[in-house]
Amino acid sequence: MALAGMFLMLFLIFHLATNLLMLAGDGGESFQRAVAFLTANPGIKIAEYILFAAFLIHIIIGVLLQLYNYRARPVGYHKSIQTETSAFSRFMFHTGVIIFIFLVIHLINFYFIKLGWVATPEYADSKHDFFSMAVVLFRNPWYSAIYFVSFIFLGFHLKHAFQSSFQSLGINHPKYTPAIKVIGTIYAIAISVGFAIIPVYFLFFYQA
Numbered sequence: 001m002a003l004a005g006m007f008l009m010l011f012l013i014f015h016l017a018t019n020l021l022m023l024a025g026d027g028g029e030s031f032q033r034a035v036a037f038l039t040a041n042p043g044i045k046i047a048e049y050i051l052f053a054a055f056l057i058h059i060i061i062g063v064l065l066q067l068y069n070y071r072a073r074p075v076g077y078h079k080s081i082q083t084e085t086s087a088f089s090r091f092m093f094h095t096g097v098i099i100f101i102f103l104v105i106h107l108i109n110f111y112f113i114k115l116g117w118v119a120t121p122e123y124a125d126s127k128h129d130f131f132s133m134a135v136v137l138f139r140n141p142w143y144s145a146i147y148f149v150s151f152i153f154l155g156f157h158l159k160h161a162f163q164s165s166f167q168s169l170g171i172n173h174p175k176y177t178p179a180i181k182v183i184g185t186i187y188a189i190a191i192s193v194g195f196a197i198i199p200v201y202f203l204f205f206y207q208a
C-alpha cells in the first residue's frame, strides 16, 4: 500500500506540472502541446496501466484495512481517547473515499472522453482538446467548487500519507522522521494549493 501510495504521490507531481501549463496564458497552446507529446509516447500507455494498478492496490488494501480495524473494534470508544495520532491519520479512510468519488467524477470529465466512453462535447476540437473541456468545466461554479473542496481533502490525505508511507517501509529514525514530516507537510500544501489554483483561475481570471 505504501509503495503504491508513493507511486501515486509521484504521479501527482507530474500531473500537476502538466496541468499548470493551462495557466500559461497562451490559450492552452503549451498545455495541448504537452498532451500531444504524451499521447504520442508509447511509454505513457504503460505508465497509465501501472498507475491504475497502483490506484487499485491502494484502494483495495485501504478498504480491507478499514474493515479489519472495524472488526477489531466494532463498538467505538465511549470517550475519545487522547493519543498521539493526528486527525489526519484517523480520517485517512474518509478522506480517501472523498478522493475516490472525486476521481470517478474527474475521469468522466476528461479521461473517459479520451477513451471514447463519454461523447466528445461539441465545443471541443477533438477528444484530446482537454483545454477547452477545462475552460467549460471550471466556468461552472459547481464543478469548480467540487474540485476545490476535493483538493482540500486531498491535502489532508497527503499530509499523513507522505510520512506514513516512509514509516510503513520501516524508515523511522529520530534524526530523519521530523524532516520527513516537514517535507510531507510542504508536499501536501504544494499539491493541494497547486491543483486548487486551476479552477480558481478559470472561474475568476481567465478571459477567452
Ligand code: HEM
Pocket (backbone or CB within 6 Å): 015, 019, 035, 038, 048, 051, 099, 103, 106, 110, 111, 114, 130, 134, 147, 154, 195, 196, 198, 199
Ligand atoms: C484541476 C486539477 C486537475 C486537472 C485540470 C486535471 C486534468 C486532467 C486531464 C486533462 C486528464 C486527461 C489526460 C490524458 O488522459 O491525457 C486527467 C486524467 C487523470 N487525472 Fe487529472 N486533473 C486534475 C487533478 C487530478 C487529481 C487531484 C488527481 C488524483 C487525485 C487526478 C487524477 C487523474 C487520473 C488518474 C487521470 C487518468 C490518467 C491520466 O490520464 O494520466 N487528476 N486529468
